[in-house]
Amino acid sequence: MTIQVNPQAIPTSEDQALVQRFLDGEESAFTQITLKYRKQVYAVAYRFTRNHAEADDLTQETFIRAYNGLANFRQEASLKTWLLKICTNLSINLTRSGRVTKDSGDAVEDHDHGKGAVSEARLIQEQRHEELYAAINQLPPKQKETLLLKTFQDMTCEEVAKIMKCSPGTVKANVFNAVKKLRTLLKVGVNS
Amino acid sequence: MNNTPNKPRTEQEAFAAYLDNPNDAAAREEAAELIAMMESIEAIEAPDPGQEYWNQFNHRLQQRLENRPRKRARFSWRFFFGGWQTTAFAFAGLLVLGFLLMPSTPRQSDLNPSDNQWAQMSEQDLAFIDQLYSDDYLDGNLSDLVESDVAQLLDDLGEDSQFLERDGDLPLDENFDSEAFKSLWNAEG
Numbered sequence: 576m577t578i579q580v581n582p583q584a585i586p587t588s589e590d591q592a593l594v595q596r597f598l599d600g601e602e603s604a605f606t607q608i609t610l611k612y613r614k615q616v617y618a619v620a621y622r623f624t625r626n627h628a629e630a631d632d633l634t635q636e637t638f639i640r641a642y643n644g645l646a647n648f649r650q651e652a653s654l655k656t657w658l659l660k661i662c663t664n665l666s667i668n669l670t671r672s673g674r675v676t677k678d679s680g681d682a683v684e685d686h687d688h689g690k691g692a693v694s695e696a697r698l699i700q701e702q703r704h705e706e707l708y709a710a711i712n713q714l715p716p717k718q719k720e721t722l723l724l725k726t727f728q729d730m731t732c733e734e735v736a737k738i739m740k741c742s743p744g745t746v747k748a749n750v751f752n753a754v755k756k757l758r759t760l761l762k763v764g765v766n767s
Numbered sequence: 768m769n770n771t772p773n774k775p776r777t778e779q780e781a782f783a784a785y786l787d788n789p790n791d792a793a794a795r796e797e798a799a800e801l802i803a804m805m806e807s808i809e810a811i812e813a814p815d816p817g818q819e820y821w822n823q824f825n826h827r828l829q830q831r832l833e834n835r836p837r838k839r840a841r842f843s844w845r846f847f848f849g850g851w852q853t854t855a856f857a858f859a860g861l862l863v864l865g866f867l868l869m870p871s872t873p874r875q876s877d878l879n880p881s882d883n884q885w886a887q888m889s890e891q892d893l894a895f896i897d898q899l900y901s902d903d904y905l906d907g908n909l910s911d912l913v914e915s916d917v918a919q920l921l922d923d924l925g926e927d928s929q930f931l932e933r934d935g936d937l938p939l940d941e942n943f944d945s946e947a948f949k950s951l952w953n954a955e956g
Contacts, residue, residue, distance in 0.1 A: 609825055618812070627814075631816070639835060642832055726811075744788075751779050760802055
């Protein structure tokens with residue numbers, strides 16, 4: 576009898592093995608780590624910057640830092656959390672520095688939504704997203720960062736707390752205050 | 768049995784319950800507006816840059832890893848001393864060690880004859896100094912020493928003293944350099 580094992584069901588031990596292989600000198604193990612997590616890292620970077628060029632640069636920089644720092648990775652958190660933490664910190668530093676420019680010309684085409692004519696519903700949705708992001712950008716940095724992480728790929732409060740170096744209770748309070756403020760901002764109009 | 772009626776949750780408490788368990792129906796009802804906003808943010812997905820981008824991604828990453836500037840090892844006191852606790856502990860240890868060793872250890876100058884004028888003296892010289900303190904020759908004060916006293920001393924002790932310029936033609940009392948002796952005496956206390 577053959578037991579089918581879903582690799583996604585045992586990510587931790589698989590990641591541990593990849594890390595160990597890399598530390599033993601097998602460079603291809605790092606390539607596998609990159610292939611596994613690069614889309615999630617890019618998504619976090621894009622959420623913070625809303626700019627493809629910046630997100631690309633942050634994603635590359637995240638993996639460079641991971642390559643250099645993997646020997647110091649103590650596996651207290653999962654590899655995914657560790658990578659997202661690096662990316663989040665880099666993104667926060669970039670956004671707080673004010674050097675992020677709004678996408679102009681190098682915005683990516685959203686391949687997941689297919690090519691062809693853009694429907695009216697899609698335009699309305701994109702406009703709503705823009706308003707939402709404009710409001711999110713007006714939030715205090717901690718609230719904004721916590722909210723973006725919490726709303727990213729079903730991340731738990733504990734995972735966000737590890738990345739933000741705070742308690743899960745603080746995460747919940749920050750997200751609550753952020754959403755409440757967003758509600759107010761969107762009611763009165765972001766630009767007014 | 769607990770008869771206390773359930774206290775209605777605040778919006779924040781209901782929202783926190785939803786964050787712990789998105790399927791909490793009561794929480795969804797109590798914080799409906801905030802949860803709807805939260806879900807609209809969750810619905811915003813980062814656009815996928817496309818397969819062409821991802822095909823190039825690892826190749827570009829590899830190039831950046833190869834071309835990255837090598838970090839120069841920067842000098843850091845932390846490298847030697849670790850954290851401040853280690854430094855403080857080591858410093859305290861040195862102080863204790865120094866304190867323990869200090870009283871029982873003689874000065875190096877005491878041990879090295881070449882650094883100590885008294886250690887260079889012959890037994891004759893030491894006896895000479897001892898005699899100077901005696902009441903027979905000196906009444907407690909070096910300035911009262913007269914050359915005749917010294918001559919007497921030298922007669923008693925012989926001619927080995929280093930304070931004598933050895934000139935056989937002159938009487939002993941004229942060979943004695945009393946000023947040099949006094950200055951040495953004063954310098955050495």
